[in-house]
Amino acid sequence: MKITVVGAGNVGATCADVLAYREVANEIVLVDIKEGFAEGKALDIWQKAPIDLYDSRTIGTTNDYSKSANSDVVVITSGLPRKPGMSRDDLINTNAGIVKSVTENVVKYSPNAIIIVVSNPLDVMTYQAHLTSKMPRTRVMGMAGILDTARYRAFLAEALNISPKDIQAMLLGGHGDTMVPLPRYTTVAGIPVTELIDKDKLNAILERTKVGGGELVKLMGTSAWYAPGSAAAQMVEAIVKDQRRIFPVCIKLEGEYGINDCYLGVPVVLGKNGVEKVIELDLNADEKVLMEASRKAVREVMDVLDKLG
Numbered sequence: 001m002k003i004t005v006v007g008a009g010n011v012g013a014t015c016a017d018v019l020a021y022r023e024v025a026n027e028i029v030l031v032d033i034k035e036g037f038a039e040g041k042a043l044d045i046w047q048k049a050p051i052d053l054y055d056s057r058t059i060g061t062t063n064d065y066s067k068s069a070n071s072d073v074v075v076i077t078s079g080l081p082r083k084p085g086m087s088r089d090d091l092i093n094t095n096a097g098i099v100k101s102v103t104e105n106v107v108k109y110s111p112n113a114i115i116i117v118v119s120n121p122l123d124v125m126t127y128q129a130h131l132t133s134k135m136p137r138t139r140v141m142g143m144a145g146i147l148d149t150a151r152y153r154a155f156l157a158e159a160l161n162i163s164p165k166d167i168q169a170m171l172l173g174g175h176g177d178t179m180v181p182l183p184r185y186t187t188v189a190g191i192p193v194t195e196l197i198d199k200d201k202l203n204a205i206l207e208r209t210k211v212g213g214g215e216l217v218k219l220m221g222t223s224a225w226y227a228p229g230s231a232a233a234q235m236v237e238a239i240v241k242d243q244r245r246i247f248p249v250c251i252k253l254e255g256e257y258g259i260n261d262c263y264l265g266v267p268v269v270l271g272k273n274g275v276e277k278v279i280e281l282d283l284n285a286d287e288k289v290l291m292e293a294s295r296k297a298v299r300e301v302m303d304v305l306d307k308l309g
């Protein structure tokens, strides 16, 4: 198995590191536009192998996509991260061009790859990669939901003073403030979360989750990377090992949830063909309203991309 991660910055290098450490593939290629950067990060990850005892070979390259040829999965993390005061949507002008040119190179050398987009604004960059790649929608997807649910689960674990391992959660919608958390689908070792925490506390956690990315940007002056990098690696692993795991993943909706032509996070089954199945939940009236608001917000940014041409 061969995995390429484009962008050797904070998220990309973390993703490559997790992939190597977990021996998800025997060959991992890091690509970056900054001279020597990917080579250095890859060498550092490789030099950690004798310490952490893995044998995934990690190599880096400055924009030479021939080294990524015939990758099974490609993760795209190239692009600007947010700075304090910015929304993810503010990144569209710069990142659309980057994701477009990267996708062209990816498809040229790995026409059968499955693509996972991480660059922001996530839903619209998934749209960009899908448009450029001309691949079926099941092979071009975006990572956001695993991260957003992980934040939610971490906050819950803290509030309940229990292990995050026992918390299961699902959320829908775009990767932004309009994401749609689903408390009625949140369980703690099978127990509905609503039986363990009062409504106000749960609402406060949901609100904190919605702006969870912004909280970190404020603290660090740039966006997060450990959880995002691991989340992307978890998607790669599900595909490479054909695990058929269920995750919230951004994909083009074609009628599911009554939505057409919009890229939004929904629960899917991830396996060797990419998105094996989109799972449609029976939303209640309130959840439908939130999903529609999220659709509108993403559609507006998709329209900006369409205007950019």
Ligand SMILES: NC(=O)c1ccc[n+]([C@@H]2O[C@H](COP(=O)([O-])OP(=O)(O)OC[C@H]3O[C@@H](n4cnc5c(N)ncnc54)[C@H](O)[C@@H]3O)[C@@H](O)[C@H]2O)c1
Pocket: 006, 007, 008, 009, 010, 011, 012, 031, 032, 033, 034, 037, 077, 078, 079, 080, 081, 082, 091, 095, 098, 101, 102, 117, 118, 119, 120, 121, 122, 143, 144, 147, 175, 222, 223, 224, 225, 228
């Ligand atoms: N989807 C999510 O949940 C999520 C979470 C965190 C960050 N992000 C996004 O991921 C992206 C990367 O974040 P980061 O913190 O790693 O940023 P970073 O600045 O640390 O790394 C980005 C890297 O991309 C490289 N790059 C730029 N243009 C390139 C090109 N044309 N080809 C190859 N490489 C190129 C840069 O040289 C840099 O090394 C940002 O857009 C950020 O907003 C998304």
